[in-house]
Amino acid sequence: MTAIKPQPGIMDIALYVGGKSHVDGVTNVVKLSSNENPFGPSPAAQEAVKRSVHELHRYPSTDHRALRDAIGEVHGVDPERVICGVGSDEIITFLCQAYAGPGTEVVYTEHGFAMYRISALAAGATPVEVRERERVTDVDAILAGCTDRTRLVFIANPNNPTGTMIGLAEVERLAEGLPEQCLLVLDGAYAEYVEGYDGGAKLVEHRDNVVMTRTFSKLYGLGGLRVGWGYGPKDVIDVLNRVRGPFNLSGTALAAAEAAVRDTTFVEKCRSENTRLRGWMAEALAEHGVPSDTSTANFVLARFADQEEAEACDLYLQKQGLIVRRVAGYNLPHCLRITVGDEPSCRQIAHYVGLFK
Ligand code: PMP
Numbered sequence: 429m430t431a432i433k434p435q436p437g438i439m440d441i442a443l444y445v446g447g448k449s450h451v452d453g454v455t456n457v458v459k460l461s462s463n464e465n466p467f468g469p470s471p472a473a474q475e476a477v478k479r480s481v482h483e484l485h486r487y488p489s490t491d492h493r494a495l496r497d498a499i500g501e502v503h504g505v506d507p508e509r510v511i512c513g514v515g516s517d518e519i520i521t522f523l524c525q526a527y528a529g530p531g532t533e534v535v536y537t538e539h540g541f542a543m544y545r546i547s548a549l550a551a552g553a554t555p556v557e558v559r560e561r562e563r564v565t566d567v568d569a570i571l572a573g574c575t576d577r578t579r580l581v582f583i584a585n586p587n588n589p590t591g592t593m594i595g596l597a598e599v600e601r602l603a604e605g606l607p608e609q610c611l612l613v614l615d616g617a618y619a620e621y622v623e624g625y626d627g628g629a630k631l632v633e634h635r636d637n638v639v640m641t642r643t644f645s646k647l648y649g650l651g652g653l654r655v656g657w658g659y660g661p662k663d664v665i666d667v668l669n670r671v672r673g674p675f676n677l678s679g680t681a682l683a684a685a686e687a688a689v690r691d692t693t694f695v696e697k698c699r700s701e702n703t704r705l706r707g708w709m710a711e712a713l714a715e716h717g718v719p720s721d722t723s724t725a726n727f728v729l730a731r732f733a734d735q736e737e738a739e740a741c742d743l744y745l746q747k748q749g750l751i752v753r754r755v756a757g758y759n760l761p762h763c764l765r766i767t768v769g770d771e772p773s774c775r776q777i778a779h780y781v782g783l784f785k
Contacts, residue, residue, distance in 0.1 A: 465649035516656030591723030712778035
């Protein structure tokens with residue numbers, strides 16, 4: 429056994445168990461457990477990846493200028509206030525490294541994304557998990573959970589795994605009510621699925637205590653290349669750039685993300701298909717006695733009678749080659765999170781949940 433011990437908090441981090449991608453003895457599985465885009469990445473992004481092989485011997489850009497400019501043009505944000513990371517996971521990590529640490533607290537909700545706790549503990553901070561009512565981000569509960577030690581508050585809007593979302597006025601009430609020494613991190617991993625929603629970009633522009641994070645892993649279909657970005661006050665982005673390694677993103681990832689963000693036709697198509705199929709699937713499940721909250725993202729949180737029924741349904745679906753996600757770790761043991769797949773997958777889910785019930 430090595431004599432050296434890890435920093436306090438590290439052994440409290442549970443090893444991450446991601447969405448399953450295979451089932452023993454079942455071939456041709458449909459993976460609906462990680463909220464991936466069933467239509468894959470934009471053809472333009474695929475072409476950019478192919479072109480990038482000619483540059484594999486070169487170190488990539490350190491300032492991500494071309495990608496930040498593209499993000500700036502398409503999303504109407506100031507590229508000088510954008511930072512790119514290895515998935516939005518890395519932006520979350522940078523925020524915790526730079527602003528949290530021993531003696532500080534990081535607040536998120538019981539149904540908040542797993543990385544908030546992991547990054548807080550890895551930075552030596554104390555994670556504070558706030559209880560909620562009815563699976564909707566509860567601003568009053570979060571404000572009540574803040575103390576003079578709180579440095580970061582994380583909310584995802586839309587939230588994973590609930591799929592629910594709160595209005596920007598409510599987000600602003602949260603930002604307004606936070607203690608002075610605290611940043612609100614508005615995680616917009618699923619923002620693209622909400623037509624007309626800017627993920628909180630405008631809020632970032634007129635407040636000095638809000639940072640927005642975004643990803644290319646969901647609607648852009650580039651989860652395998654790991655690209656995310658953050659938008660925040662200039663001084664915060666400057667701080668985050670100091671903890672960022674100079675070559676954190678590969679040239680291939682940068683090229684693909686730049687092409688993807690510019691392919692707005694593909695984005696529109698994926699968004700509208702998701703909205704249509706999500707509505708259809710949620711209704712079909714409800715008809716089989718499996719309700720869900722109104723989802724604004726690319727998944728639905730299906731509610732079963734209890735944990736036993738949810739687990740039995742999960743195992744039954746696995747036998748049919750359909751992999752969905754258990755979310756007991758998010759204090760939702762009676763629920764299964766089901767990604768909105770393509771039309772045949774949505775029909776299969778509805779069919780087999782109906783047979784199970
Ligand atoms: N935030 C939320 C709410 C998520 O669901 C995810 C991915 N599951 C992420 C952030 C991280 O995504 P990525 O690191 O792939 O950008």
